[in-house]
Amino acid sequence: MPDDQEESHAVPDPIYRIEKLIHRYNGQPVLEIDRLTVAPSSILGLVGPNGSGKSTLLKLMAFIFQPTEGRILFKGEQAFPFDEAIRSQVTLLTQEPYLMKRTVFNNVAYGLKVRGERGDWRQPAHDALNLVGLDAETFSRRQWDELSGGEAQRVALAARLVLKPLVLLLDEPTASVDAASSELIRSASLRARSEWGTTLVIASHDRQWLHDVCDEVIHLFKGKLAGSGRSNMIFGPWAREDDEVYGKRLDDDQRLLVSVPPSADATAFLDPGDIRILGERETVDNSTTKVVQGTVIRLALEKRSGNLFADVRIGSLILVVRVAESRLATMTLHRGWPVSLAYRPANIRWR
Numbered sequence: 001m002p003d004d005q006e007e008s009h010a011v012p013d014p015i016y017r018i019e020k021l022i023h024r025y026n027g028q029p030v031l032e033i034d035r036l037t038v039a040p041s042s043i044l045g046l047v048g049p050n051g052s053g054k055s056t057l058l059k060l061m062a063f064i065f066q067p068t069e070g071r072i073l074f075k076g077e078q079a080f081p082f083d084e085a086i087r088s089q090v091t092l093l094t095q096e097p098y099l100m101k102r103t104v105f106n107n108v109a110y111g112l113k114v115r116g117e118r119g120d121w122r123q124p125a126h127d128a129l130n131l132v133g134l135d136a137e138t139f140s141r142r143q144w145d146e147l148s149g150g151e152a153q154r155v156a157l158a159a160r161l162v163l164k165p166l167v168l169l170l171d172e173p174t175a176s177v178d179a180a181s182s183e184l185i186r187s188a189s190l191r192a193r194s195e196w197g198t199t200l201v202i203a204s205h206d207r208q209w210l211h212d213v214c215d216e217v218i219h220l221f222k223g224k225l226a227g228s229g230r231s232n233m234i235f236g237p238w239a240r241e242d243d244e245v246y247g248k249r250l251d252d253d254q255r256l257l258v259s260v261p262p263s264a265d266a267t268a269f270l271d272p273g274d275i276r277i278l279g280e281r282e283t284v285d286n287s288t289t290k291v292v293q294g295t296v297i298r299l300a301l302e303k304r305s306g307n308l309f310a311d312v313r314i315g316s317l318i319l320v321v322r323v324a325e326s327r328l329a330t331m332t333l334h335r336g337w338p339v340s341l342a343y344r345p346a347n348i349r350w351r
């Protein structure tokens with residue numbers, strides 16, 4: 001979580017503390033994060049458009065390379081690439097699985113071997129395969145190239161889970177797999193957190209998944225943390241609608257109307273406190289306020305502030321809405337309920 005936001009009193013030492021980090025490729029800055037901490041056993045989500053720096057941040061958190069400037073403390077200590085202690089505790093799963101040209105069993109057991117674990121690797125390797133929904137008896141002897149894309153990704157995940165890692169970094173882990181594999185990858189990752197207290201950091205374009213499972217979701221935009229953990233970031237392209245108004249058509253055919261964007265593909269930021277769930281008989285001034293219809297998909301209480309946040313799905317867009325305490329007295333909210341959201345285009349900030 002960004003340090004200036006939701007630091008709660010009773011948090012243990014962070015598993016990561018990032019300080020004044022800048023990373024450049026060929027002299028060009030692609031990531032600039034002043035401060036960011038990740039609590040142990042938490043689930044942090046990373047969202048952001050293509051090229052916003054998510055993969056770079058995950059690779060830095062995996063200590064694959066060093067940041068150009070600044071530092072990343074791991075459990076309070078500065079850590080470096082090729083540090084053996086880190087390698088056995090932090091593991092990264094990327095979108096395209098990398099498997100060694102060996103059997104599935106040897107791929108999964110490899111980490112145990114490298115870690116110098118003695119004894120029989122069969123049981124832990126089989127447990128890890130079963131955890132990702134692959135029958136160990138059937139798959140253990142298969143070669144790396146006798147697997148579908150989804151199975152290969154699950155083997156790659158099993159090869160990480162077998163180590164019961166302290167940190168599992170997931171970079172678009174389900175982007176190129178089928179729906180069934182995707183579900184198995186998600187549930188196995190969550191099992192790691194619930195069984196071993198593994199900290200998860202997940203970069204994904206699947207906002208709904210992140211909103212469902214993450215303790216915190218942070219937004220990266222052009223390499224920087226953008227807005228609060230619960231800010232709404234709405235991507236273009238924006239088109240001029242009739243009547244001099246700009247907006248975009250959502251995939252449920254509603255129109256999301258906005259103020260004049262600086263360019264057709266600018267990104268709109270709308271604070272959760274600037275969106276209101278309308279009461280049943282409430283009306284709005286159409287000239288300044290716009291209304292869209294959605295469905296509540298999640299309600300979450302922020303412990304520090306006592307604020308209630310509702311995630312509302314509108315087509316494939318999810319907006320986070322802060323529900324003021326005064327409004328809670330007058331309305332009941334449930335997951336699955338249809339709601340009308342009111343917002344003022346004038347409150348949109350553009351980047």
Ligand SMILES: Nc1ncnc2c1ncn2[C@@H]1O[C@H](COP(=O)(O)OP(=O)(O)OP(=O)(O)O)[C@@H](O)[C@H]1O
Pocket residue numbers: 025026030048049050051052053054055056057
């Ligand atoms: N090895 C590299 N050398 C030079 N530039 C790089 C390298 N890796 C990434 N970049 C650039 O750094 C920026 C951030 O890339 P990164 O892959 O971290 O973004 P991302 O948010 O993960 O994107 P995506 O969602 O498309 O995976 C991009 O502009 C990218 O072109």
